[in-house]
Amino acid sequence: MNPSDIFSLAYDALVDRKVRTILTVLMVVLGASLVVVINGLSAGQSAFLQKQLSSLASNVIYASSGQRSYYGGESSQASLIVNDVIANKIRTLPYVTDVVPQYSGSVTIDSYGNVQHVSVVGMDPTKLTVMLPNLVFVDGSTLAPNDRSAAVVGDTIANPPGSTTPFVIVGQTLKITYSYSDSTGKQQQEVRNFLVTAIMKPSGNTRIDNALVINSDAANQLLRKSGRYDSLVIQTTDDTYVNTVQQEITGIYGKNIGITIPQAFLQVRQQTAQGNAMFVEMIGFIALVVGAVGIVTTLYNSVTERIREIGTMKAIGAQNSSILALFLVEAALIGVMGATLGLAIGVVGGYAMTSFPSHTAGGPGGFGPGGGSISSFPPIFLPEDLIKVWLLSVSLAVGAGIFPAWKASKLSPMVALRRE
Amino acid sequence: MVNEPKPDEVNSNSTALTVKNLSKIYDSAAGKVVALDNINFAVKKGEFVSIVGPSGSGKSTLLNMIGALDRPTSGNVYINDVDIFSLNDSDIATMRNNLIGFIFQSFNLINRTTVLKNVKLPGTISGMSASEANERAMRILEALGIADKATQKPVNLSGGQQQRVAIARSLVNNPAIVLADEPTGNLDTKTGEDVFDMLKTLSHKFKRTIIMVTHNPELAESTDRSILIRDGRIDKDVIN
Structure with missing residues (x-):
């Protein structure tokens, strides 16, 4: 029998x-798309x-009040107030070249009636490069x-994705509103105007790109921090001293201080992600x-029904090989249809799943190495991966048809x- | 009358089929069952032979052996001088495709596809080109008066029409013999007679060799020759 005749009979x-x-x-579609x-x-x-990892300085440690493992879990209550006393003490430790205190919080910003909810960080903006050595700013900053x-202003705030016009430009005024509950539990608002003096270019770090950086004193007042820092960014001489400094700080403050090493954090996250x-x-x-297994069942039933x-067909001269090919082609057709549809649905589904906006909780000190929610990273469909899944699906289908x-x-x- | 083939008949150009010393013994829980016992006969080209006998006499087993659907315990079957059981399974399949046309009691058509595709199936299996298979199939359908049903599915046809489709299918590869197993068994009397007349026409007008198993003595008497099988043996071989 000609291959086209076998195909035609199988299709029928x-x-x-x-x-x-x-x-x-559908069974194959489900597996392949998944x-x-x-x-x-x-x-x-x-x-x-990987992008986050490469954008962060390797000689930086984050310290914050409360126990925290190097990958970021925070204790339920802060047992140490991180203030200038702590910051100055850490500055004196060996191999520490700089300590950058940070306040952090969430605010609403208003630009000509357009509103965004963003993370705000209070720090010396000239120290941003301590964390992100490759950070650059737009012209005029x-x-x-x-x-x-x-x-x-971070790049994503200035140029929201999907918008053709910028949210703010250098030289523009922003209204920043901080909402909080006072001691009586009453909702209060603190409103201040800021002048945008600089806009960061895309840094590769989503936290930076989604953040607003203001003067440390202004943040202390706006966010009502009373001099209590949310975190300290500690720069060491180089990355070989990170563990030494971390042990030194832990030796002084024990479990009352949380230490996060961004590089280690991200590496653990990457390993966890790969494991997951x-x-x-x-x-x-x-x-x-x-x-x-569904294909086996379907074809086995089909053999029984079409016995x-x-x-x-055999009586009128069909060879065993033609009958074998007929059922294998049926299995292959199921596999090809399922795999192709599965690939298409998988790709569309992957983009759909990451298209929903979601708020990402800040890492330590606002600029910490947070993991990012599912919407933080668009899916990447490598052609070789798609081909592998397609071939695997079709092979499994044909394999299932063999018996x-x-x-x-x-x-x-x-x-x-x-x-009968 | 037992029609013992003479040695020269085996290779005779006028002989379509020769059955020689054919026996079939089945092993069953109850012991050995002799289904066919030393059957010998020959069929001339263009002859219309009926095989008759009571249920369980071995007539269907004999037809299955002639059609090479089963292998005998001993003996030979020659179709167009080819010793069919000397062939391997693959060659037997090719031989069935080229030399034998089958007509079944319950038509055995593929109902999901069209009449035309059913009829040309033996051609398709033999690797015939689609155009040639189509042309042959349509020519036969026209001869059998059902060309207008070519695009219909068999389930939409009457029993008689379906059996005509099966007859058309059996002829498409121009076989040496046509084996019909109770071709009128699933049809009413009138339709059965029509189908039988068609087979008779094929034999007499188109010189087709037909071997038909039937329970119907009247139809058997209307064939050129009747072979009565009883207990696995040829009881009578009568020229009608």
Whole structure:
């Protein structure tokens, strides 16, 4: 039989059992799309974390009140007030070259009636490069560390994604509103105007790009911090002293101070993400195997139902190899349809899942190395990954078809013709 | 009358089929069952032979052996001088495709596809080009008076029409013999007679060799020759 005739007969057989075929294809679609989404999100997350990792200085430690592991879990209550006394004490430690205190909070900013909710950090803006050595600003930017009404704006705030016009430009005034509850529990607001003196270019660090930096004293007043810093950014001589300094600080303050090493944090996060991705990918693979079992069931039923047809075909001269090929082509068609649809749905689903806006909690000190929510990192669908998933799905489908096809091909025509 | 083939008949150009010393013994829980016991006969080209006998006599087993759907315990079957059981399974399949046309009691058509595709299926299996298979199939459908049903599905046809489709399918590869297993068994009397007349026309007008298993003695008497099988043996071989 010609391959085109086998294809035509196989296609007719699948069309004849539409509902069953569709359900079987759906099983493959589910498995393939799940694996594609997971691969895409995993690759996106990995690239995101890698970008974060490369954007952060390697010789920096974050210290904050309360116990915190190096990857960031915070204790329920702060047992140490981080203030200038602590900052000055840490400055005197060996291998510490700088300590940058930070206030942080969430505010609403208003530009000509357009409103955004953003993270605000109070610090010396000239020290931003301590954390992000490669940070650059747009033309016309000026850093005014002593100006209590100056604001430095992150790229994502200045140029919101999807907007054709900038939210703010250098030289424009921003109204910043801080909402808080007073001692009686009554909701209060603190409103101040700031002049945008600088806008950061995309840094590769989503926290920086989503943040507003203002003068430390202005933040202390606006955010009603009373001199209590949220974190200290501690710069060491180089990255080989990070652990030494961390041990030194822990030796002095014990569990009352939380230490975060961004590089270590991100590396652990990356390893965790990879572990999670492998786990979920296994679930996707299991879904594909379930789909394959579905194909076995479908084709096995099909062989049973079409046993007289198989007998007739053999009686009129069909070779065993033609019957084998017929059922394998049916399995392959199910696999190809399922894998192709699964890939398409997986890619669309991956982008859909990451298109929903979500607020990301700040890391320590506002500029800490937070992990990022699912929407922080767009999925990355590598062609080689998609090809692998497609081939895996089709191979599993064809593999699942081997047993029923073999069974059909080995049927004795006489036995098959006698079967009701 | 047992029609013992003479040695020269095996290779005779006028002989379509020769059955020689054919036996089939089945092993069952109850012991050995002799389904066919030393069957010998020959069928001339263009002859219309009926095989008759009571249920369980072995007539269907004999037809299955002639059609190479099953292998005998001993003996030979020659179709167009080809010793069909000397062939391997793959060659037997090719031989069935080229030399034998099958007509089944319950038509055995593929109902999900069209009449035309059913009829040209043996051609498709033999690797015939689509255009040639189409042309042959349509020519036969026209000859059998059902060309207008070519694009319909068999389930939408009457029993008689479906059996005509099955007859058309059996002829598409121009086989040496046509084997019909109770071709009128699923049809009412009138339709059965029509189908039988069609087979008779094929034999007499188009010189097709037909071997038909039937329960119907009247139809058997209307064929050129009747072979009565009883207990796995040829009881009578009668020229009608």
